[in-house]
Amino acid sequence: MSLRIGIHGATGRMGQALIQAVAAADGARLAAAIAPEGTPGYGLDAGSMVGLPPVGLSVHHDLAAAIAGLDVLIDFTRPEGTLAALALCQQQGKALVIGTTGFTPEQKAAIAAAATQIPIVLAANFSxxxxxxxxxxxxxxxxxxxxxxxxxxxxxxxxxxxxxxxxxxxxxxxxxxxxxxxxxxxxxxxxxxxxxxxxxxxxxxxxxxxxxxxxxxxxxxxxxxxxxxxxxxxTSRMNFARGAVRAAQWLATAKPGLYDMPDVLGL
Missing domain, CATH: 3.30.360.10 (Dihydrodipicolinate Reductase; domain 2)
Incomplete structure (x- = not known):
């Protein structure tokens, strides 16, 4: 059974690279593409938006509904967007990969607290x-x-x-x-x-x-x-995107905890 991955921030530069990386990954499939209403690409088929064949999945903004149908959410947004996703993942017991940067110490503490209940990979760089x-x-x-x-x-x-x-x-x-x-x-x-x-x-x-x-x-x-x-x-965001998808696949069998890419890579 394919791992169901959702992308939060799907219309951004990294979000589009992530859609392509999920499409190319073995044992994974895109299950949701979430972005703010009105952003360029909103409402389009997620595959068509990045130049791939249609995947029958439109970019939408209903984060709570999207998370319900996922195994892992990958979030590359901004701190406030990530914290909203974090709360929903915690409520629904879903794993989370965070590529957002710029968190305050208090926001980092909130992520660490959530990681006592769900598995989270938080990395400054997924390359x-x-x-x-x-x-x-x-x-x-x-x-x-x-x-x-x-x-x-x-x-x-x-x-x-x-x-x-x-x-x-x-x-x-x-x-x-x-x-x-x-x-x-x-x-x-x-x-x-x-x-x-x-x-x-x-x-x-x-x-x-x-x-x-x-x-x-x-x-x-x-x-x-x-x-x-x-x-x-x-020279390409695909290095980061492939690493984030690899982290999502690793989280599929991980216990609750706060992890970094060295954990994923066994460094």
Whole structure:
């Protein structure tokens, strides 16, 4: 029996990639495509909207009804939309994959509380390549823990609303873990004017927004006489979409809990 997957945010860039990824996945089928009423693509057949053969399933806005007929919901929306989906999934005992970023600490706590009742994968980035990079960054932090300044530079398309990206923050956490530091106390997100000399214990973040950049991330370990760079550049959203579908399939047999992509990938 095919896993019934729903997409919340189906008309967005990631939502459309997810529809294609579900269509290409073995043992899975699209069971719902949810988006706000009036968005481009609303009311269309979900398959036709992304250039695939019709699937006999229209994009609609009734989230509660959609979740009732699912095994797993994949949510790539905004924090307020995700929290609405979270409450419904919790009520109906449905698994949830969350790709939304920009949550407040309080919102993250609400997700963690719901995960005591339902299985949830919450990841800053679903790309397998990015998750391998995160492991490399942790190791680099352990080995380059003296005499190197760390800077993280990320670039995304002009429509992205949060900064730094969730992936950049997750990379910072991986480096900080390797260094034995707490990102909450050592991160620097803004520099302007007379800032004084750089504090060697900090991890700096720089953000670029423009064009149609899918997602570029570079972590620089800057020492005297050398520079080590670990980078990931995404040219297609399908990498993220395939990872999210893989997470949904993994959740089908998971117990309630809050998981990340390393759990899904066995890292």
């Amino acid at each position: 397998i390549g990015v998750n391998v990079v995160l492991k490399l960054l942790e190791q680099a932090g352990k080995l380059l823990n003296e005499g190197y300044d760390v800077e993280i530079v990320e670039a995304h398309h002009r429509h992205k609303v949060d900064a730094p990206s969730g992936t950049a923050l997750r990379m910072g956490e991986a480096v900080a873990l390797g260094l034995g530091r707490d990102l909450k106390t050592c991160a620097v997100y803004e520099r302007y004017g007379h800032t004084g000399a750089r504090d060697a214990q900090t991890i700096g973040f720089s953000t670029v927004r423009g064009g149609d950049v899918v997602g570029d991330h570079s972590v620089l370990f800057l020492g005297d006489g050398e520079r080590v760079e670990i980078a990931h550049k995404a």
